[in-house]
Amino acid sequence: MLLPAPAKLNLILRILGRRDDGYHELQTLFQLLDFGDQLEFESRDDNVISVDAGGLDIPLQDNLIYRAAQLLQRESGCASGAHIVLHKRLPQGGGIGGGSSDAATTLLGLNHLWRCGLPLGALAALGRQLGADVPVFVRGRTAWAEGIGEKLQPVNTPQRHYLVLVPGCSVSTAAVFGDPRLTRDSTAITLAHLRGGLLDSEWLEQHSGNDCQALVERLYPDIRAAREWLQQFARAQLTGTGACVFAAFDSAQAAGEILARLPQRWSGFVAAGVNESPTHRELAKLAT
Template sequence: MLLPAPAKLNLILRIIGRRPDGYHELQTLFQLLDWGDELAFELRHDDAVSVQAGALDIPLEQNLVYRAARLLQAESGCRSGVHITLQKKLPHGGGIGGGSSDAATTLLGLNQLWQCNLSLDRLAQLGRALGADVPVFVRGHTAWAEGVGEQLTPVETARHHYLVVMPDCSVSTAAVFGHPGLTRDSAAITLPHLREGRLDSRWLEQHSGNDCQALVEHLYPEIRATREWLQQFARAQLTGTGACVFAAFDSATAAAEALADLPDRWRGFVATGVQQSPAHRQLAKIAAGA
């Protein structure tokens, strides 16, 4: 079984408070993309879980793919094993959901491969134990999120093509959220009435932005330089806690032309925003025998 693990962008990220348990109250708009990592799953003859992750230098017990597989085994009582090959495209510490998406695809894929038959709600609950962003990838739809990111409302967004630029640095999400200089008092906004689930583009343009951006750019001048370079083509902003920055274009051609001018010290890719996760679409094809 071969499945994608798509990237995400935070088109909006507002931090409206901090809870007594240390978690932050957020409002964010997750935009799924048609570009990301890829995972291959092969059944083993024992109950072991093995992961081949190329150059990704993370101990096995800390790898979210391994943890997701073991969590699903424990929850379902499954006695099967699996070998997982992870093809990484998404950078570690990039703010585009690489590890979270990999974990979600692992839960979704093994739930089908191992015939665990857990509901999507239960898989999302398991995902929440792995990370705040995992549930949106499990549910597989571009969504407005509140709480600590677990309260999800599926939305339809206007079709855009995005240039995502990856500076040569990695940002620790925990370090950013724990920093005393982080703004934590943004006013809450209300999701407007959705017509057939579609989000109004003017509302999105009015509220787009990222409360982490000022702090991250102060701590990492290279990220500021990246955004300022991208700003010459279209409005650019940070995604998540960084390090990646992005800008929206009306055509893939315009985004590709900007990418062609990218300085050599940075990497980038062009992707299209999608409403449904490519992982869900692929799983549906597999289930249908396509």
């Protein structure tokens, strides 16, 4: 069984304050993309979980794919095992959800393969134990998020294509959120202008931005350089805590024309924004 693990962008990221438990209250708009990693699943007769991480230098016990599989196996009481192969396309430390999406696809895929029968709500609760961004990938919808990212409201965004640049450096999310210079006092905004679940384009343009961007660009000059290069062609911003930056275009062709001009020291890709996860679409095909 082969399933996608899609990337995400944070079209909006506002940090409202720090909680007593060290997490941050935030507001963000998760935009799912039609591009990402792929995971291959094969059931095993024993209860062993093995992972081919595609050459990633991560200890097995720290690998989110392995941890997600172990967690589902334990919580569901499943006696089966699995061999999982990661086909990695998304950069580590890029702010586009690679590890979180891989974990979510593992929960969804093994829930299907092992016939665990857990509903999405239960899988999302398991995902939250692995990371704040995992539940949005489990639920599989572009969404407005509050709290630490776990309070999700599905929304539809206007159809756009995104050029995502990968500056070639890895950003530590923990280091960014632990830095005293990070903006933590943004005013909360109200999700408004929903017409049949579709976000109003003018509202989206007005509130787009990322409270992590100023600090991250200060710490990583190459990220600032990549964003400033992309800014020549369209409004560009950081996603998550970085390192990737992105801009929206009306068509894949328009985004591709800019990608073709990208300086060699950076890489990038073009992807369409989607309101339903490609993982969920593939699982629906398998269920029929």
